[in-house]
Each structure stands twice: as structure tokens, then as C-alpha cells.
Amino acid sequence: MREKFLVTSRRDMEERGWDQLDFVYINGDAYVDHPGFAAAVIGRVLEARGYRVGIISQPDWHSAEPFKALGRPRLAALITAGNLDSMLSEKTAAKKIRNTDSYSPGGIAGKRPERATIVYANRMREAYKDVPIIIGGIEASLRRFAHYDYWSDKVRHSILLDSKADLLSYGMGEHSVVEIADALAEGKSVAEMYNIRGICYVTSHPPVTDKTVVCPSYEAVKADKLVFAQAFKQQYEEQDPFYGKILIQQSENRYVVQTPPALPLTTEEMDAIYELPFQRRWHPDYDAAGGVPALHEVQFSLTSHRGCFGHCHFCAITSHQGPIVQNRSHESLIREAQRMIRLPDFKGYIHDVGGPTANFRHPSCQKQLTAGVCRNRHCVGSEMCPNLDTSHADYLELLREIRKLPGVKKVFVRSGLRYDYVLADNNHKFVEELCRYHVSGQLKVAPEHVVKHVTDLMGKADVQAFLTFKKWFDEANEKIGKKQYLVPYFMSSHPGCTLKDAVALAEFLRDMHMQPEQVQDFIPTPGSLSTAMYYTGINPLTGEKVYVARRPEDKQMQRALMQYKNPANYDIVHKALCLCGRRDLIGYGPKCLIPPRRPGKRSEQGSRGRRPAAAAAKARPGRRAAGVPGNHDARRGPGKKARTNHSAFR
Known part of the structure; x- marks a missing residue:
């Protein structure tokens, strides 16, 4: 069985008669050999080209020794944080530690460090100082320029600078990783690869021509939110493989350079990739832990x-x-x-x-x-x-x-x-x-909000x-x-959504008899247009100012309004309605969201102080229970089904 998977141990290498690998792939997720998981895809693509690839999944990052488990790679180390940004894997929108991790064996959390790409790259450099390091995946891809980091609430350097990696492969990566591999096999230096599409690199001498766009520097975007928005717009508009230009951003005396995106895969190329010999299951080493939960939805x-x-x-x-x-x-x-x-x-x-x-x-x-x-x-x-x-x-x-x-x-x-x-x-x-x-009883769709100026800012209908x-x-x-x-x-608390807009959404849910059991609070993840709005308070595409709910209490009120029937939310919903001047929604009428407080009662019991059932029946004779099942939404964070949109080293 093990011989059908990519190499994960010295024993595997010995069974294949290999004394050295071409690439060691450090992966922040458990290894699942399925085309929905990037480590498997990139590993299989390189293997199909004749390269020897081994995977070290979720190594103990407290020392360099676990990074030496498969020996010194002949060509390079490939590093990814996993299928999600490692900060998103670890923390919620409220910046609380998550209890589970669907990309780890048994769903156990804590198997990767914060900012895993940086930590892994530094440990690999410590293990083998002269081995080229190429980072990639969603974490690296979306942090390739100076970016706003929600969890530290500051603008951070390009991840290339913090990781000290030699190259960054952004986007899906099959084209770029093969070109990098072939160049390394030919004995080319990293500096001789700067013409490969879909990569970023650091240099002291950037190529400034009529085919380059120079963005404001790290220091400038960190100092001025308007400049941050302008830089984001430049980067956003050059992400097309047919007309996108080379992007350059200075940081002190160094420059981060992005080459134009890789060309789209042809149908024939996609067919070849997805028909590689995937086992469509997690590695047998995880059987004892009960496997890797993220596989279940996409297997x-x-x-x-x-x-x-x-x-x-x-x-x-x-x-x-x-x-x-x-x-x-x-x-x-x-x-x-x-x-x-x-x-x-x-x-x-x-x-x-x-x-x-x-x-x-x-x-x-x-x-x-x-x-x-x-x-x-x-x-x-x-x-x-x-x-x-x-x-x-x-x-x-x-x-x-x-x-x-x-x-x-x-x-x-x-x-x-x-x-x-x-x-x-x-x-x-x-x-x-x-x-x-x-359809299996339910079909999931994503209107996201009901107020037009909010859906416009979301890019939704x-x-x-x-x-x-x-x-x-x-x-x-x-x-x-x-x-x-x-x-x-x-979604609650998206940039542009005010408390008044959140009340309008609650009224819509009331009228549609929808009772969401779970809701999604907007999380400013690196690289998105909405995150740029959140940080700057500006729509980078238009320059218009945008309201942003940043205070935890403001976000809590918006979220609670979507679940106004939950007794635990009574006090915060009551406060939100009072702040909005919408006391008309507090009462026993058919349009009310919550009942009044009972005299002398704070609401430790929340809205369990609703009117008696007989009064309710009298006010609304013949009223039937809501018709739409609860809304289970975990799609933009850990716990969602593992999508099939893998990425290079993602």
C-alpha cells in the first residue's frame, strides 16, 4: 500500500532504492493523496516529470531536526503552510483559538505553527543552508506583497522577505513549479529563473521598463492607508496572464518583483493532471487517528x-x-x-x-x-x-x-x-x-446580504x-x-455594512422565516479586495470612503442580529435596536424581533421572557413554524468542506 503513495519516510526511499530526493516538500497539512489537496497534485506533477519527491507533513517546528528526516534534497525544498492560511486555520474572526483542524489527523488542532510558511522556511534554512527554498500555496500566494494582517492588526512585509525564501510560486503553480524544477535540474541559478511566469523574487536591481509597474513601497503603504489602497489597486489590475505587467515593490534597499501570472491550463493539461495516479485517500499512517476529516466531503x-x-x-x-x-x-x-x-x-x-x-x-x-x-x-x-x-x-x-x-x-x-x-x-x-x-434536500446559495450598497461592495447580485x-x-x-x-x-460586518443594514437583514430573515443556526462573520484574510476596504476604510477601485465595523462590540451586534431568536443574544440585540432607533422591533407584534424585557429582569435568561404561548397564538392564529432549515455556514474557514480548488503548495 505505501508504495502507491508519495515518499514520506526513509523506509519508503529504501524500498524504492533511492539514496537522495530531488525535492523535499514541507507541508503544513496531513498528506492526503487526492486531487483536491495541493501537496498531492504538485508532488504527482513533479513525479510524472521523473523527479523524486518526498513529503514531510506537519513537522515539529521547534527544532531543525524533523526537517532533516528525508535528507538533503538534491534540487530544492518546497514549502507550504497547507490548504488554508495558517492564521485562519488557527484562529476565528474573534481571534480565538479554534478547537479543531480538519486538515490534521483526527481533526486535532495545533499541528502547525502560526505563520507556518515563515517558520518552516527558517527551519529548513537552518537544516540546509545552501538548499534553494521555494514557497507557495494560499498563504504565500496572497501575502506576496506588503499586506494587512488582521491577526496582528498591522501591515507586514512580503512573506518572501520574512521567510528569506529564494522564490515564491503564486497561483495554482503547476506551470511554474515544473519550469523551476527543470531549470534547477539544468544547473541554473535562482537568478536565471527570473523570467518564469507566476513567481516572485527579491532583488537589489529590479527590471524597470515600460512593461513594469512600480508600486508604492512597504514603508509608504504602512504609513498611509490611502497609499495602501492605491498600491492594492495597482496589484489588483495586473493579475491577468495576457496583459498583466511585472510588479515591483520596494522595502528598504530590496525589491519584491512579481512576474506576470502563469497562462491558464489547457483542457489537455488539466486532464493529464487530474488523471495522475492519486489514491484518493489519506496516507495509511493516519489510520490509527481516524484519518483526515477534510477528505470526507471531497473523496x-x-x-x-x-x-x-x-x-x-x-x-x-x-x-x-x-x-x-x-x-x-x-x-x-x-x-x-x-x-x-x-x-x-x-x-x-x-x-x-x-x-x-x-x-x-x-x-x-x-x-x-x-x-x-x-x-x-x-x-x-x-x-x-x-x-x-x-x-x-x-x-x-x-x-x-x-x-x-x-x-x-x-x-x-x-x-x-x-x-x-x-x-x-x-x-x-x-x-x-x-x-x-x-439536490439532496438542500441547495446552498450565497446572497450574503440584502442591502444593495452592501452587496455592491461584496461584488454580489x-x-x-x-x-x-x-x-x-x-x-x-x-x-x-x-x-x-x-x-x-x-455575512455580518462586511465593509460598508452598518448597524442599520444589519437590522434590515434581520428583518429580511424574519419575513422569510429563516433561522440561521450558524452565521459567517467577515474575516479580513490577506489579498482580498474586502480586506483592503476593511483596513483602509476606502474602496481601492473607486477611492470612495467605506464604513467599517471594527470594534468587537459592533461586530458582535451585527452577528447577533442575524440570530435574534437565540436567547443568549437577547441583550446585545436589544442594545443594537435601541442604538438604531428601532424600538418598534421590540414587542409582541408580528414584525417584532424580540419581546420587551420583563420588569426587574436583566436578561441572564435572555429572551426566554417571551410572551406566553397562549398570547402568541392569539396574536398570530394559525401561524406555522418556519419553513427553511437552519443555515450551517463554515465555508470560508476551517471546518468547511475541503474544496477542490487546490493551489500550488497550498
Whole structure:
């Protein structure tokens, strides 16, 4: 069994007759050999090129010795914090330590350090001073320039400077890592690789030409939030592989240089990558701990594409995977599904066929494949581009082909569905077929908010699109005779959202009879447009000022309003309504959110002081319980299902 996995020990090396590896891959996550996990993808890609690769997962970082476990690599050390930013893996939006880690054996937290990329790189340098170090993955990719760090509440250097790595591979990385590997094998120095796309490096002599953009320095963006916003806008606008220029940012007497993004993968390249010999399970070393929880949701899922033109401003997928959708062929996906069907644990259910957004199966328009995306225009969001290709025909045909395979009982669609894109296609047939064959009782969608100026700042469609889609969804289920529900995700405390806006969202939830059991508080993760708004109070794309709820109490009030029925939230909801001048929402009427306080009672018992049931029945005769199940939202942090949008060293 072990010989089918990538090397993880000296014993594995001996069994293969290897005395030295070409690459040692330091991974902040447990090793799962599945195409949804970047360490497996990058390791398999290099292995397919003939390189000897070994993985050291979650090494004890308190000394350099564990980093020597597989010996000195012949070519380089590859380092990643894991599938998530290590700070996000460890801490919540309230900066509290998380109790679990789905990317660790048994879900046990504490298996990686804070700022793991930096710690691992420094330890590897201590172990082997002359070995080139290449960092990558989501943590490195989104911290490649001077950036705001929410957990320390300050602007930090590029992670390249703090880690002292030789190169940074940003984005998905298959192209760049192979080019780096081949250059190292040819005996080239790091300085001879500065023309590779999709990398960052540090130099004292940056290339300043008409094809470069010089951003404000680290010192300038740290000193002035307006300058930070201007620098972010420059970086944001040069992330296209077809017209993006070289970016340069000074820090003291050194310069961080980013080469243009790697070109999108072709369909043939994606097919080849996803058909590498993945075992689709965690390494056997983790069996005793009960395995790696993050695998469960994606073990029987298919990645049909990558990239996203959704431009949700709080999401880093567009910055990381790119806005140009790259897809796999039907034939390749069918072959993968057939291999999956033969696995001993397969029960007939394919959990997902999708990517970052399930129904974005092709580029938003054909121009993108030769000229790139529009620099100052989004494809979807508050407005739809008139050139948008909204066809769902290919995705629908793919789902039909997979569900007809012998051994498949059901094919679900569980990755994000962009319903405004469905509406733009005017595609009732897609919704009906989705409800009939591909929904398991609940379909998750993400309106995020209901106030237009907030959804505009989020890069989302307004609430009317959600209501229209809900009508379509309900009509489709009535037609086919099923009781299925939409589970909408909403977010509190996003930049631009005031307390008044949070009350409006609570009223919407009341009117829609929605009772979210879990809600998502905005977390300013590095690299996103929303994080730049949070830190600066400015929309970098327009220069307009943006309200930001920064105080913990302000954030707590917004979050509590989304769960106003929770007795534990009574006091904070009461305070929020009073501050907003909305005492009309405190009472026993059908539009009220909470009842009045009982005389002489502070609310240790919260809203258990609601009116008696008989009074409630009299006020609202015949009123039935809410119709939409609870909203379980952990999608933008640990505990969410492991998405199939892997990244290089992510």
C-alpha cells in the first residue's frame, strides 16, 4: 500500500532504492493523496516529470531536526503552510483559538505553527543552508506583497522577505513549479529563473521598463492607508496572464518583483493532471487517528474546472486561481468517475461535480482566452456584462453523462452555485433538472446580504435576484413533487455594512422565516479586495470612503442580529435596536424581533421572557413554524468542506 503513495519516510526511499530526493516538500497539512489537496497534485506533477519527491507533513517546528528526516534534497525544498492560511486555520474572526483542524489527523488542532510558511522556511534554512527554498500555496500566494494582517492588526512585509525564501510560486503553480524544477535540474541559478511566469523574487536591481509597474513601497503603504489602497489597486489590475505587467515593490534597499501570472491550463493539461495516479485517500499512517476529516466531503467529488469570474470581493479565489475558467473534458471526468466507482468505499453517490463555482464551466466570454479579462469591468455581480456567455448546456450535459454511469445512484451539486448567472441564462430547465436529480434536500446559495450598497461592495447580485431564484426553485420542486429547501449564506460586518443594514437583514430573515443556526462573520484574510476596504476604510477601485465595523462590540451586534431568536443574544440585540432607533422591533407584534424585557429582569435568561404561548397564538392564529432549515455556514474557514480548488503548495 505505501508504495502507491508519495515518499514520506526513509523506509519508503529504501524500498524504492533511492539514496537522495530531488525535492523535499514541507507541508503544513496531513498528506492526503487526492486531487483536491495541493501537496498531492504538485508532488504527482513533479513525479510524472521523473523527479523524486518526498513529503514531510506537519513537522515539529521547534527544532531543525524533523526537517532533516528525508535528507538533503538534491534540487530544492518546497514549502507550504497547507490548504488554508495558517492564521485562519488557527484562529476565528474573534481571534480565538479554534478547537479543531480538519486538515490534521483526527481533526486535532495545533499541528502547525502560526505563520507556518515563515517558520518552516527558517527551519529548513537552518537544516540546509545552501538548499534553494521555494514557497507557495494560499498563504504565500496572497501575502506576496506588503499586506494587512488582521491577526496582528498591522501591515507586514512580503512573506518572501520574512521567510528569506529564494522564490515564491503564486497561483495554482503547476506551470511554474515544473519550469523551476527543470531549470534547477539544468544547473541554473535562482537568478536565471527570473523570467518564469507566476513567481516572485527579491532583488537589489529590479527590471524597470515600460512593461513594469512600480508600486508604492512597504514603508509608504504602512504609513498611509490611502497609499495602501492605491498600491492594492495597482496589484489588483495586473493579475491577468495576457496583459498583466511585472510588479515591483520596494522595502528598504530590496525589491519584491512579481512576474506576470502563469497562462491558464489547457483542457489537455488539466486532464493529464487530474488523471495522475492519486489514491484518493489519506496516507495509511493516519489510520490509527481516524484519518483526515477534510477528505470526507471531497473523496467522491469531481473537479470539473478551476478559476472563477464571480469576483466576490471577500474571496481570494479569483486572485489565486484566476478569473479565467479552465475546464476538463467530459471524457476525462467520466474516466475519473469510473475509477471512483470501483473504490471499495464508494456507495453510489458522487458528492459534487464542480469547482469554485459549480455552474461556471467555461470562460465568461471567448475573448478571455486570447486577450484576458476586462481590466475595469466585472463579468457578474451588481451588473451583468452584456457579452457574458451564460449557457449552461455543457454543464447540464456533463451531469447527465455522469449520472447515467452504471454504479452511480446520485450525483449531487454541492459546490457554490451562482444563481444570478442562472437567471441571466433564463434557464428554468436547468433549475428543474438540478432539483430533480442533483439536490439532496438542500441547495446552498450565497446572497450574503440584502442591502444593495452592501452587496455592491461584496461584488454580489442584489437580493431581488435571490428572491427570483427562490421562486424558480420552489416552482421546480412543486412541479416534480419534492420538498427541498434553499440554504442561504449571509455575512455580518462586511465593509460598508452598518448597524442599520444589519437590522434590515434581520428583518429580511424574519419575513422569510429563516433561522440561521450558524452565521459567517467577515474575516479580513490577506489579498482580498474586502480586506483592503476593511483596513483602509476606502474602496481601492473607486477611492470612495467605506464604513467599517471594527470594534468587537459592533461586530458582535451585527452577528447577533442575524440570530435574534437565540436567547443568549437577547441583550446585545436589544442594545443594537435601541442604538438604531428601532424600538418598534421590540414587542409582541408580528414584525417584532424580540419581546420587551420583563420588569426587574436583566436578561441572564435572555429572551426566554417571551410572551406566553397562549398570547402568541392569539396574536398570530394559525401561524406555522418556519419553513427553511437552519443555515450551517463554515465555508470560508476551517471546518468547511475541503474544496477542490487546490493551489500550488497550498
